[in-house]
Amino acid sequence: MGGKKKAKKPNKRSKGLKKNQIIALTQGVFTNNPKKTYNYKQISEVLGLKKMALKQTVVEVLYELLESGFVTETSKGKFKLLSRGAFMVGTVDATTSGAAYIVPQDGNGDDIFVGQQNLRNALNGDLVKVQVFAKKRRKSLEGEIVEVIERKRETFVGTIEISKSFAFLVTDKKVMFKDLFIPMNKLNGAKHGQLAIGKITDWDDYTKNPFGEIVDVLGDVGENNAEIHAILAEFDLPYDYPANVIEAAEKIDEKIPQEEINNRKDFREITTFTIDPKDAKDFDDALSLQKLPNGNWQVGVHIADVTHYVTPKSVIDNEGYERATSVYLVDRVVPMLPERLSNGICSLRPKEEKLCFSVVFELDDEASLLDTWYGKTVIYSDRRFTYEEAQDIIETGEGDFKEEVLTLDKLAKGLRKQRFANGAISFERVEVKFDIDKKGKPLSVFFKESKDANKLIEEFMLLANKRVAEYIGKKEISKGRGDKAKTFVYRVHDNPDPDKFENFARFVRKFGYEAMPLGEERISSSINRLLGQVEGKKEQNIIETLAIRTMAKASYSTKNAGHYGLAFKHYSHFTSPIRRYPDMIVHRLLQSYLEGGRSANAEKTEEHCKHCSKMEITASEAERASIKFKQVEFMKEHVGTEFTGVISGVTEWGFYVELDENKCEGMVSIRNLDDDFYRFDEDNYCIVGRKFNKKYQLGDPVKVLVAKANLIKKQLDFELISE
Known part of the structure; x- marks a missing residue:
């Protein structure tokens, strides 16, 4: 019967090994045990190295082998042979930067990073085949998509743009980063400026834009039925029933x-x-x-x-x-x-x-x-x-x-x-x-x-x-x-994540509250105490929102883990x-x-x-999108109007403000804050001016003017009014 080869223990002469010998022996350990993970202590033990200086050399060797792409670091200080040229099947998890991570289909192993140039027309959620390799500039595994096995979706919602001899379906770039090229005989009656659903018919590696056809015309931009159907289509949800x-x-x-x-x-x-x-x-x-x-x-x-x-x-x-x-x-x-x-x-x-x-x-x-x-x-x-x-x-x-x-x-x-x-x-x-x-x-x-x-x-x-x-x-x-x-x-509903809850507790202390349990309190009791204290206060909605975010999301499972919130x-x-x-x-x-x-x-x-x-989750996202659309539609009548609000979210590109009067939410872009150069402080939920140290923090009251209400993007843009 075949089995894993065990590395032979070196004899006493190992005490005098030189670095190039340790490199060769270490490579042999990994080559003979390709599925096993080692740290420096385990390698030292296999090689019979007891002196601290030699063990330190093993540490150096391991990181040099990592840099060269011979091994991969599966977790801090633990290494495994990297099978160069190996293939893996997984699901695309796209990032906002245009790159992606491939999550292994079998759930085993680390995610594989794929740069935008190596995505091969793959879209978020697609099942793909990846060739794995290592890059010196990254510690994590990298790869290149070699095949799109199965698309998560083939239909996309967008707006029709027609010129003399060709047409495009202009899509939401967060869902589909390329517009669909629509031949004139595949428009299915769609007119310029209308909302429609397009389906990919062909997209090879050498074509910049996918070819497609219009499968359903939703109607005019701004028309309620068309917009609601577009929201459903955006989340790949049906808006009618099959005849059968x-x-x-x-x-x-x-x-x-x-x-x-x-x-x-x-x-x-x-x-x-x-x-x-x-x-x-x-x-x-x-x-x-x-x-x-x-x-x-x-x-x-x-x-x-x-x-x-x-x-x-x-x-x-x-x-x-x-x-x-x-x-x-x-x-x-x-x-x-x-x-x-x-x-x-x-x-x-x-x-x-x-x-x-x-x-x-x-x-x-x-x-x-x-x-x-x-x-x-x-x-x-x-x-x-x-x-x-x-x-x-x-x-x-x-x-x-x-x-x-x-x-x-x-x-x-x-x-x-x-x-x-x-x-x-x-x-x-x-x-x-x-x-x-x-x-x-x-x-x-x-x-x-x-x-x-x-x-x-x-x-x-x-x-x-x-x-x-x-x-x-x-x-x-x-x-x-x-x-x-x-x-x-x-x-099932899991316990709160300790790190998230600690960050939450640190944040509410800025308002003079304590979220951590006092005395014999449980976390659930401390949250209830806090929610009672903020009731009716201007910061109530923000603190309640953040408290909910610290909680795990409830889900369905055959494995009973109980329901923490209840x-x-x-x-x-x-x-x-x-x-x-x-x-x-x-x-x-x-x-x-x-x-x-x-x-x-x-x-x-x-x-x-x-x-x-x-x-x-998908239905919940569609519901939120419909609320956002109605908020933007409602606020179109209030462009140029001033409102008071509270900072409800902070990101690297600006901060969101929730209006006191109607709870509609819009963004103040960091680009429009021209009195300083601002940076995002993720730990403290704020953006801070580099020169004058001015701070805009989650929960702060602000005054804003409604600058734009973009129905197509479902986006409200606010301008900050200085006091």
Whole structure:
């Protein structure tokens, strides 16, 4: 059998080795063990070198071999043979400078740096093959792309520019660094200046610009529908449904057979209602309430039984999985499921019998949880409340189903108190909303706050999600059989990064606050203390924003790591299957396990988790882009107007300012600060003048004038007004 060759230990004569001999012997160690990593101590031990002077020579030799490209430094002080000319497959992670790092597909090894001249027409996110080599000027590995294996995307949104004999689709350079050359017979009716979507048809190594064709004309720049569709296309998100998916949805029978009702727990005679935003149409959840003979309360959290209608691997299911989430833009919702399902058959509309998957709790008057039941139900919603209507009942004590609403509010407050006592973090940021007319034009800005009615729904949804995750994760389903917890989809949220939190704490001290735990406090308690102290202060929004940035991002995984922000050891997403695909997976897994089914394939489920997490981020970015577009559109009417604001972000090219009056955000370019030469101080969130030491720091109040509102770039430019 073959195996790794072991370097022979030198004899005692090694004590008198010269440097060129140590170089040759060291090269031999790496050559004979190409997959092994060594530091200077390990090389010295293999070579039998004990004197400190010789060990120091080994250190020099290792770094000389690194400079020559014979080895690579895998981490500080550790070296491995560099296989010159080796090939690696990975994903392009482009930088703002035009270069990129290639992230290995198998997750093993360091990223490979590729200069702009060696990108070979590869774009961000593409799967590529790289030839690896070493450069003396860099310690990290470098490479050259030799093949684009698979493009992440082939369609791009842009503006059409037409001359006499040719046309271009001018794209956003952050997404696509070259404009698409469009032959005149491939314009598909697009006119000069219109927004359109182009597809790459050909791009060889010798052509400066890719050839393409127009696959969809969105409309005129500035027209609301065209701009919103362009935002979706920019993030490679769909803005309509394929005909076969709509056709499949139309064929679904919305009538509930009596046989199906007989197989479910019947809640139709128990008081049930929904509480949702006033413009909502997809009602995922309803609450029921009744008093039990023992004096306790039975609260039912009833969730639309989407998976009853959407079967695995059907055309609707496949489309839903690809989308993974509904996208909530300023003026519309792009639903994960066709509207016949999301707004019709599955939506828990009032005065209609609906099929649900429910979690039913028994609670006492103090909101202590005594029992939980899980299963399929049929309900009848007696009333549809908006949040405003439910809030009015909570505040006045009058209105439809006032006893039920007030009881649920009292129980929710008890649950909330328990949750914060256990270490949950209270992030309650003000949400910016637009009043828009029928054409999508923003007329005014208003701020949406979370009140008791919102928190009522939130607490019962959190409890349902938590209990479903505990039912699987705590192995309750397998009691008595010694089985380990079955594969499940968890919503996980990691602990704050210590370095980020330390930087955050250092920053808030400049405002006179302390973020680090005091005495026996946990970090979650110290954050809540800080958030309470800044409430109502001018720096509240900035400090809350930075506090959120110190937190890890929540994601989906089969590996349960708990949810730090909620202080739950087990948490999942069960309550929104109309708008989130992970909830559909959870419904299917839970029902299978309730029926005694075997554990699902963990590897395949984890793959689904990663896809859903990725699509959630993409949808969130599209939502932010739509808000930014409406902010710019709204501020076009205010060019030349002065506003007060707060510095909300600092970068090497300037600083962002969030206006106090409407929370719109724009940039003051460092180029326009002509009273000094300014440099970016990343550690202290500020830019500082080199000569006069003038400082513009995150959180500082400033006065600005709206200079430009560029709809195409979705960019607001501010000019600083000196006091």
